Amino acid sequence: MPPPMLEKMREDTEFLEIKKDLDVKRRELMTELAKDPIDEPLINNLLSETYLAQNAFEKKMSEKLIELRKSMTAEEAQEYFSKRAEFIRQPHFNRDKFDRKTHRRSK
Numbered sequence: 001m002p003p004p005m006l007e008k009m010r011e012d013t014e015f016l017e018i019k020k021d022l023d024v025k026r027r028e029l030m031t032e033l034a035k036d037p038i039d040e041p042l043i044n045n046l047l048s049e050t051y052l053a054q055n056a057f058e059k060k061m062s063e064k065l066i067e068l069r070k071s072m073t074a075e076e077a078q079e080y081f082s083k084r085a086e087f088i089r090q091p092h093f094n095r096d097k098f099d100r101k102t103h104r105r106s107k
Contacts, residue, residue: 009064009068012064014060015060015061015064018053018056018057018060019057021053021056021057022050022053022054022056022057025046025049025050025053026050026053028046028049029043029046029047029050032046069081
């Protein structure tokens with residue numbers, strides 16, 4: 001079961017808005033890249049906006065991870081963050097077998 005702090009992250013409106021903004025920027029970029037002919041100045045502008053949104057998301061996520069860690073015992077942190085590190089080490093094609101709710105690999 002995920003730590004209670006993760007539920008709080010899912011309820012954090014600022015965090016959700018930052019994530020939503022990043023998703024919108026990525027979608028806009030992909031939509032422009034799909035067009036023919038491409039508008040390279042527009043794409044470069046969207047790339048810059050996406051970088052900024054990604055940076056804001058990573059900063060907020062880092063703050064939340066530190067907050068999460070502070071709320072855990074050493075044992076909880078070892079278990080949770082070790083599993084996250086394992087997940088990150090896995091190739092992308094295996095990630096679909098990972099259950100984000102339980103933070104465990106499905107069989």
